[in-house]
Amino acid sequence: MTENLLTITGLSAVSDREGGMPVLRDVGLTLKNGGVRGLVGESGAGKSTIAKAILGILPRTVRVTGGWINFKGRDLLSMKPPELRSIMGSEIALIPQDPQTALNPARRIGAQLADGLKLKRGMSARTAEAYALQLLADVQIRDPDRVMKSFPHQLSGGMRQRVLIAAAFAVEPELVIADEPTTALDVTVQKEILRLIRHMQEARGTGVLFVTHDLGIVAQICDSVTLLYAGKVIEEGPVRNVLENPKHAYTKALIAAGPRYDRPDAGLEPVPEAVFRELRQEIGIS
């Protein structure tokens, strides 16, 4: 029997900042042990809200009004803060969007990696340092000794993202949430980073929830996908099925619009207004 690592059921939430407007509408999704699921949608679709709900970092202005987030048989939404803190950063880790701001500018890379290992895996300073060096080699950093001693500003964006990938996998999590981890990078580096995440998760059997705007990225790295619009799941399934045989008119239009459908300057077919009209009618929004 393949157990799901993560099962979200009937997750609903409203935004108090937007007058109580629903931001998640009865969302369900599953992630298999060792699977990679893409969470796709345009800006405002609710991707980050789902990621934050899993990580227990929803802003006060977003209220969950129903549902469950079952991680390894336990509901994260009903856990007490100390229990959540013990899971976050150890069983569940985050690869953040912006490598620029996610690292402490005043501390050397080696020290930052070692901090996590000492705190979350109880390693001694010496062991943590040796392990950090190994991790940098694992994320294919060629001169790990130099990088250990570097400050973040001395590294390129791609290198900083490799360091953050190392930090996320360092704690040997079962679930990694990757929040648009390649948005800030150019296309060639983006490809390398995607390959690296795939390599790290495959080697360790880690489940990954991959938040992105980009169906092209989904095709490269994910094995299943959930497409959201206005907080509602529009289509989901194995990537191949969804991309090669989309059922919903919105999914078809997105595929026709090209990999970066959210960028009108990408030059391909924009999603026709009629598709949005039907979609909004279906969801019951004006």
Ligand SMILES: Nc1ncnc2c1ncn2[C@@H]1O[C@H](COP(=O)(O)OP(=O)(O)OP(=O)(O)O)[C@@H](O)[C@H]1O
């Ligand atoms: N801090 C907040 N307080 C209240 N509502 C919020 C907050 N952050 C986001 N929202 C609302 O929640 C909805 C979903 O936003 P969310 O950030 O989850 O979308 P997203 O798909 O991640 O978009 P993006 O790709 O731009 O990050 C939006 O309507 C947004 O206005």
